Amino acid sequence: MSEYSAWDWGIGSRTVADLSECDCDVEWREENQASPDGEKVAAVVKTGEGEFSVCVNNTCWEPRYERIWYLRYSPDGRLAGLACDGDWTLCVDGEPWEETYGFLFNTLFSKDGSVIACCVADSMTYGMVLEGVAWETLFPNANNFILSSDGKRSAAVVQTVPLGQADVFKFKDGAYSVAVDGTPWNVNFVNVWTPRFNADNSSVAAQIRHTLFDYTIAVDGKPWAENFNQVWEPLFHPAKNSVAAPVRLAGKWGMALDGKIIWQPSFFQVWQQQFSPSGDKLAAIVCPKYGRWTLAVDGTPWNTTFGDMVMDMTFSPDGKRLAALGKQDGKWTVFSDDKAWNSNYDMCYAPVFSPDSNHVAVRVEKKGRFTIAVDGKEYGQGFDQCFDPTFSPDGSRILIRAIVDGKYQRIVESVAKIIG
Structure with missing residues (x-):
């Protein structure tokens, strides 16, 4: 949480931007995105016929593009958008990558935001691009993309064997694997899903299907010795290289660790x-x-x-x-x-704990209005839109980023005042 300490935590409210104002002509404005520190609000804007830009606070990016989409703030506060000008590239704070591609999608960030990646589709092949550098090998099919927490590694489920229409025999023999940094495991499976890195990003685990009926977990291409009726996404222990995954046996779900049952299958779902x-x-x-x-x-x-x-x-x-x-x-x-x-509420969004673990805050919606609730108590004001809350490093204050009456506001409030 130390990176938050430099933010403005002075209690009070201020208007950061009037969303009706921009230094370029705007025909329409798309979904708003707020920076993590609350100091900026951005949106893709249509500035002319077949012409798009991004308006940050009240200033437009240059140059213009045929299309910009999937605008997202990284954890370190940089703004990334996928931009098309014939080919596709990724723009970070208005600066495009040097390389261009047939199509880009699904922007991913490292935990600290220092590395930005996305998925690439080029000439009917698929893979990943990290900081403008694509995998050397692209594949006829790739999905379930993931970037390691430090941003140095990437992985995806890939098709390694060509399949014709209704080519069921090749499919049953196994045509899918996991590519790590663009290099596939040296083994194929009938299906593979949800690759996940371990804590130090040295190993990858994934769900696999051995046959049409046998499922298990594979770690770095090596399957568990035990098979199950079904499995779900694997998860590495944060300090060990053990892997936990929900497993199904005889119609009920339990939990396995490194293939051994640790929660007896007694649930309808896990x-x-x-x-x-x-x-x-x-x-x-x-x-x-x-x-x-x-x-x-x-x-x-x-x-x-x-x-x-x-x-x-x-x-x-x-x-x-x-x-x-x-x-x-x-x-x-x-x-x-x-x-x-x-x-x-009509809707709640993911709960957020304070750094000291004493409080829980959440963004909520009721009757078309949004606000923040802490420990079950709502902030006194409703908004047309608001974003997930952030606690101060000491947990005593909360940052509220919200839009009301066409104006984007940055609010810092005392937690004690909200919960009473």
Whole structure:
């Protein structure tokens, strides 16, 4: 959180930009994006016939492009957009990469934002581009792209064997693998999904299908010895090279670690598992009874359940608390420490813990208006749009980035004032 300490944490509200003003002609303005520190707001704007730019606060990028899309702020505050001028490139703060490609999509950032990557499609082949440098080998099919946390490595599921239409025999023999930094594993499988890096980005694990009926996890191309009826996305332990994955046996779901069952298959569903930051706890979203959803920690389900959905599970920085979103009868709420908030919303977004783990904040929507709620208490003002909240390094204040009446506002408020 140290990078946040340089931000302006003085309590108060100020208007950063009037969205109706820009130093270029604007025919229309697309979805707004706010910088992490709240100091900038940006959007793709149409400036003329077949001509697009990006307006940051009230200033347009030069030059203009035929199209710009997928505008995103990186964690370090740089603004990246995919731009077309015949061919495609990626512009960072208005500066394009030197290289151009047939098509680019799905921008990815390293954890600190220092590395920007995206996916490339060129002459019916696919791969990844990191900081303007594409994989040496592109593939007839690539998907499930991922960038390592440090941005130095990349991986994707790739097709390594040509397949004709209805070529079921080649398919059953295995035509898919994982390419790491553009180099495939030396083994193929019937299917592969969701490659994931370990903590130091030296290993990759993925779901695989050996045959039409046998599923397991492979690490660096080597499958677990055990097969299952089905598996979900693997996850490396944060401090060890062990891999945990939900697995299905005899119609029920449990959890396996390095192929060995650690949660007995007793659930109707188990997925989206997370280790606590230190790795001493393992939690997952589970369905303990048909049609009821909750969280389980080390295999033990919570008592608070929801009938529609549970999502966006988040561990606190100290690993002692856990929060998620729950949906019941079409309404959303937040639940943490096995207790639901009293308030219900039309929509909630991913919960955010304060650095000291004492508070939970979330962006919420009710009757078309947005605001921020902390520990179940709403900020006093509603907005036309707002972005996810950010706590100050000491957890005492919260940054609210919001749009109201056509103006983008940056607000810093005391957590104590919101929760009362």
